[in-house]
Amino acid sequence: MIQLKNLDKFIESRFQRVFILKGINLTINEGEFITLMGPSGAGKSTLLNILGLLDEDYEGEYSFGDRSLKSMKERERSGLHKSEFGYIFQAYHLIDELTVYENIETPLLYRNVPSSERKSIIANLMDRFNMVAKKDLFPAQLSGGQQQLVGIARAVAGRPRVLLADEPTGNLHSGQAKEIMEIFQELHREGTTIIQATHARENADFGTRLINMLDGKIERDEAI
Amino acid sequence: MWKNYFKISLRNLRKRKLYTAINLLGLTIALVSFIAISLYIHHEWNYDRMVTDFDRIYKINQEFVSNGESELVGSSPALLPVTLREEFTEVDKATLVFDWSIFSSVMIDAGQGNQEESKFAFVDEYFYDVFDFEMIAGNRETVLSEPNQIVLTESTANRLFGSAINAEGKSLKVDGKDYLVTGVMQDFPSNSHMEFDFLASFKTHPDSRGPQWSPSNYYNYVKMKPGADMSQFKSNMDQMVDKYLGSDMDEYGFHTAFFTQPLTSIHLGDPTLNSIKPGTEIKYLYVFGVVAILLIAIGMINYVNLATAEATERNKEVGLRKIMGAGRMQLFGQFVSESMLLSFAAILLSILLLYLSAIPFENFVGAPLNLELLFSPLGMVGLLGLGLVVGLLAGFYPSMILSQMQPLKALGNKLKIGGGAWVRKSLVVFQFFVSMGLLISTFVVKNQLEFMQEVNLGYEKEQVVALNYHHNMREAIPTLRDEMVRSGAAISISRAADMPHHVKAGYKIFSGGDNTREFMITGYAADPDLIKTINLELLEGQNYSESDPARRSLEDENAQMPILLNESAITEMGWTAKEAIGKRVNIGFTNNALVKGVVKDFYFNSLHQKVGPMVIFNDPDEANILLIKLSAGNPTANLATIGEVWKKLVPDRPFNPKFLDQEYANLYQSEQNVSLIFSLFSGIAVFIALMGLFGLVSYVALRRTREISIRKVLGATQRDVLLVLSMDFVKLLGISAILAIGFGIWFSGSWLEAFANRTVLTIWPFATAILMVMVLAILTIGYRSWKVFRLNPATTLKSE
Incomplete structure (x- = not known):
């Protein structure tokens, strides 16, 4: 479903290019549950952001289905972004001014889903x-685990095919984390493609594939 | 979707109470001013448009040309409307209005004794054919068709007879003469250029019998047939002038012409053309309009500035919404809906405030505030439009900035809005430029007003009262004078043609006698006591005396008559004061006027005009005014004493003394109004701008709390903190001040141009205005910095 070919991401500093991602080749099939692991600064979040179309500042090729992202118009890309992806964050990132209900409703509003x-x-x-x-x-009236549940509900409300999660359990204690992972597993079983970045090895056990990253490169890629 | 937007907006507004309050209050005050000014302009702009077919109605004015000088007057002769009706096919109707108040007030007796009334006019029987004001009682076809008929306005009928129905058929006395009340009409609307309480039939007045082409004392109006060619009409009137006045014009060496003025341009037209009511200068309407827009702009800038300053706080929300699929337009819509909500809330609040402040405002401005207009279709559309425009304009820029943010950067809080700061600074400069500019203008206007009140006019206006004089009091004058002086309440009494600040009678000096120059001169007819009463300074020679011949008693044009000239007049003739004494000049009615004395120039007109040549001569029968110099001491008591003498000796004449200094001040009514309105609006502008500044400083203080705490730990004093926080703003205010000075110089140049006699422009209006705003701004910043300074660094630093 997703194919990255020779993908680089770098920052031009005054004297040199600092690579955040270098030479990433990655194919993701529909229905996979992938875990990205690696130390801080390995490029997990950056890769997730690029996969999720939040970051378009890279070199190399990214194809979704059989189409290259570069060949798409702005409008098509944002359409793709809206319909295919759901996002979950370590810090939940709920909108403070909105209630639980309204937070979940927001992506539906932007997709013009009718009220009923x-x-x-x-x-x-x-x-x-x-x-x-x-x-x-x-949100302020909920515990962290509950907030993350709302975050997941919000991410899946628009029925995305791909769910991207950046350290979804990073702020939670182990009990809550396990609960979140079980929900991921369930969503996976229902057919959702999931890509998560995490520090916790035990989370990888819920998935089907483990990718280890180091210094902007894929070090190891194995099925579980 | 929109429901959701508004819900979020409402919560956001509620969450940021300080900003919301500042924005709402600022916008509301600006809107109150804007709506009030709009209503005022609407009122002035729609003068006389309530009359049916107003676009076919014209007033006829007259031009006189003699010796190459052209004079325009707003009135015309009594024979004109008759001729127009009879000989002009393009004229549908023509009517004459003889405003009696230009000559004198009348005494009305409706059964409760004499009351003085001034809004009295004679109109012919065609009046209602041209001006279709509604009749409450009586038949408009016949109410004014016979002599001694009178129509009252509704409120006059209520005042005198209790009701309109009661008034019809009653009789009342006008200056002792019986009139029959044949009808009652609606009151003249506040924006009609006519303002009368009594309309008497013109047939009652002797001038109606055998009307002539002179004098031109009447306001004449025509209603043209639909589609009439106005330039053809003008040339037809020129032919009429040649036909009827050709020989007179040849004989007396002058030329005259009639010209039309649309009914709707009487009020806002040429202010020198006389009319029933003083008009409004159209330039002030423009000025007020611009000020109204500036005030709204200042209010909106508060919103723009606070919203963009706040934008950094809303990064996270914007970023998230984008990640969840919000398009730019959707985000734009959300933020604009926030400003719309605020703008409509401000409109509702301002309507409420307008209702609460309507009466003080009306008194203040002196024009009615027709708030019902707001609920007419036009008013509703206007308010809706205003809300949308204000909401969109205020919300546009912040919404653009917010919706443009890159989601990832926004989420990471890495974003600093650099561009926004530049715009924000310019807007602050603009706000304070406007505030300071308005304040400088206010001080310039006030300075000139003060100058006009305090300038040495060349005569004394303090403790002098004026009473209306009628020539039938002639016999009583010597006793009146003696009694008043003997009572100790008055020092001196003089009969004069007019008050000394309002002498307009034009005469001409012809060559002849010892003088060879010809020029126009203003003539002031007064008895010999004038000099003493208003304390004119005699530079040379002597005053004329009771025993000298008065103008009315001259046998022929060779008779000798003593006169006084002012300095300007003798300069014009090329004499010094000493040389002038004993010279003979030709002043038209006599070629043997003997210069008996020279008086120092005094301002006998508004200070808009320069002092010109003047001749003072003895002609008590020409007098309309009795000037009385009160003794020193309590003026109220003195007036009461004089009143008693008056009632004893001339009981049938009204006793309504007017203080000369107040009458003089009234000359500058329009300038005074401008000054008042300017003070009010500049105050409002400063207030709104300061509120915005307070909001911005609060925001900056909040952002820099940590920095300030660190500085405090390192030993900064409160003064240092104030300096840190205020430096940026003081620089901006400095730029505003420079711009405002430029504007102020331009403004005072062009405004003071209208005054031939003006105050010297000093640095004070500028210094005061700028200093005032600066001090207020620093106090505002100081308050904020004091609050930050008081925070305990331990807690602020820990929470970061």
């Missing part, structure tokens, strides 16, 4: 994540 359909999608998600009672609370 929105309601049923959100009702299903709240039910699934056991948040019905909390729907009118603001």
Whole structure:
């Protein structure tokens, strides 16, 4: 589904190029659950951002399906971004001014989903994540684990084919982390492609493929 | 979608209480001013448009040309409307209005004794054919068709008879003469150029019998037939002038012509053309319009500045929304909806405020504030448009900045809005430029007003009162004078043609006698006591006396008559004061006027004009005014004493003394209004701009709390902190000040141009205005920096 060919990402500094990613070749098939591991600064987050179309400042080739991203128009790219990807962050990044319900609703609004359909999608998600009672609370009133659940619900509300998660359990204790991973596993079983970056080896066990990164390069790529 | 936008906007506004309050308050105050000014301009602009077919109605004015000098007057002769009706096919109707108040007030007796009334006019029976004001009682076809008929306005009828129905058919006395009330009409609207309480039939007045081509004392109006060719009409009137006045013009060596003025341009037209009501100078409407827009701009700038300053705080939200798929337009819509919400809230608040402040405002500006207009279709569309424009203009730039952010950078909080700071600084400069500029203008206007009040006019206006004089009081004058002086309340009494600041009678000096120059001269008819009463300074020679011949008693044009000339007049003739005494000059009505004395120049007109040549001569019968110099001491008591003498000796004449200094001040009513309005608006501008500054400084202080805490730990004093926080702003205000000085110099140059006698431009208006704004700004910043300084560094540094 996704193919990266010879992808570089670098920062021009005054005297030299500093490579953040160098020579990445990666093929991701639909339905995979991939874990990116590696020390800080290895380029995991950068790779995720590029995969998620949040960062377009790179060299090399990125194809989604059978089309190269470079050949797409701005509008097509943002359409792709809207319809195919969901994002989950380490710091949850919920919008503070919005309630749980409204946070989950936001991506649907931007996809122009009709009101009745929105309601049923959100009702299903709240039910699934056991948040019905909390729907009118603001993020600050929730625990970290609960906030991340809202983050996941928000990410999957638009039914993306690819879910990108950057350290989704980094701020959580192990109990909560396990719960999040189980949800990922479930989503994976339902057919969602998941790419997560993490420091925790145990999280990789939930996935199907483990990619180790070091200094902007893929060091090891193995199936689990 | 929109519902969601508004919900979020509302929460955001509520969360940032300080900014919301500043924006809302600033916008509301600006909008109140804007709407009030708009209503005022609307009122002035729609003068006389309530009359049906107003676009076919014209006033006829007259031009006189003699000796190459042209004079325009707003009135014309009584025979004109008759001729127009009879001989001009393009004229539908023509009517005459004889405004009696230009001559004198009248005494009305409706059964409760004499009351003085001034809004009295004679109009002919065609009046309602041209001006279709509504009749409340009586038949408009016949109410003014016979002599001794009178129509009252509704409020006058209520005042005198209790109601309109009651008034019809009653009789009342005008200066002792019986009139029958045949009708009651609606009050003249506040934006009609006519303002009368009584309309009497012109047939009552002797001038109606055998109307002539002279004098030109009447306001005449025509209603043209639809599609009439106005330039053809003008040339037809020129032919009429040749036909009827050709021989007179040849004989007396002058030329005259009639010209039309559209009804709708009477109020805002040439202010020198006399009319029933003083007009408004159109340039002030433009000035007020510009000021209104500037105030709104200042209010909107507060929003723009605070919203862009705040943008960094909203990075995260914007970034997230983008990651979740928000398009630029969708984000733009969200942020604009925030400013729209604010702008409409401000409009609602300002309507409320306008209702609360309507009455003080009306008193202040002296024009009615028609708030009902706001709820007419036009008003609603206007308010809606205003809300949209203000919301969009204020929200456009911040929304653009916010929606442009790169999501990743925004999320990482790595973003500093550099471009925004530049725009923000320029906007602050603009705000304070406008505030200072308005304030400087206010001080310039005030300075000139003060100058006009305090300048040595060449006569004394303090403790002098003026009373209306009528020639039928002639017999009573000697006793009146003696009694008043004997009572100890008055020092001196003089009969004069007019008040000394308002002498307009034009005469001409012909060559003849000892003088060879010809020039126009202003004539002041007064009895010999004038010099003493207003304390004119006699430079040379002597005053004329009671025993000298008065103008009315001259036998023929060779009769000798003593006169006084002012310095300008003798300079014009080429004499020194000493030389002038005993010279003979020709002043038209006599070629044997003997210069008996020379008086120092005094300002006998508004200070808009230079002092010209003047002749003072003895002609008590020409007098309209009695000037009385009060004794020193309590003027109220003195006035009461004089009043008693008056009521004893001339009981049928109204006693309504006017203080000369107040009347003089009234000369500058329009300048005074401008000054008041300018003070108000410059105050508002400064206030809104300071509020914005407060918001910005708060924001900066918040951003720099950590820095300031570190400085404090390192030993910075409160003064150092103030310096750190205020330096940037003081620089901006300095730029504003330079721009404002430039504007102020331009403004005072062009505004003071209208005054032939003006104050010297000093540095003070500039210094005061700029210093005032600077001090207020530094106080504002100081308050904020003091609050930051008081924070305990331990807590602020820990939380970072």
